[in-house]
Amino acid sequence: QKELANGVRTEDAGNTEGEGTASNDQRRYNGERPPPELWINRVPLEQYPDATDYGWTFTGSWEVTEFFEKNFPYGTVKLDWYFTTGTVKTSLDHPTKGKTQLFGKKCSPDLYDKVLKNPRIHTGDRYHRKRTKK
Numbered sequence: 001q002k003e004l005a006n007g008v009r010t011e012d013a014g015n016t017e018g019e020g021t022a023s024n025d026q027r028r029y030n031g032e033r034p035p036p037e038l039w040i041n042r043v044p045l046e047q048y049p050d051a052t053d054y055g056w057t058f059t060g061s062w063e064v065t066e067f068f069e070k071n072f073p074y075g076t077v078k079l080d081w082y083f084t085t086g087t088v089k090t091s092l093d094h095p096t097k098g099k100t101q102l103f104g105k106k107c108s109p110d111l112y113d114k115v116l117k118n119p120r121i122h123t124g125d126r127y128h129r130k131r132t133k134k
Contacts, residue, residue: 028067028078030060038064041084047109048086051079054116070119077119088112090119 041064042048052058056068056079068079072092080089087105094100102119104111114121 027062028060030062031058032061033058034061034064034066034083038084043083043086048083048112051081051116056116072119074120079116079119086112088115090115092119 050058051066051068054070056070059067059069061067064082064084066081066083068081070077070079074095075093078091080091082088085105086107087103088107089101089103091099091101104115107115
């Protein structure tokens with residue numbers, strides 16, 4: 001592990017198979033934290049701890065978005081953390097609804113904590129975006 005600006009730790013993440021385009025997978029699984037100069041605009045680390053503190057595995061980043069994954073009894077959940085806006089997106093293959101995404105724009109620290117503990121939480125503050133078929 002390495003430590004970056006504001007005490008954020010990096011973890012080694014191996015490449016795994018993911019969905020999406022090759023470039024999206026390369027970003028999601030690049031194992032690289034954003035450069036320190038981007039952390040200047042991060043929401044406060046004290047209020048929004050790194051997802052690895054909740055048992056999530058860091059897999060990669062792209063610009064101001066970090067990617068994490070965690071296994072739950074209902075499947076593997078992917079988490080996209082937009083660390084300058086406090087926006088969180090969770091994606092999972094729902095047991096009855098298929099592939100779903102939940103977004104939380106400008107999450108409060110309390111909602112962020114709840115989502116990291118239970119990414120399927122429905123609070124009324126998060127919204128679902130339906131994927132369109134091509």
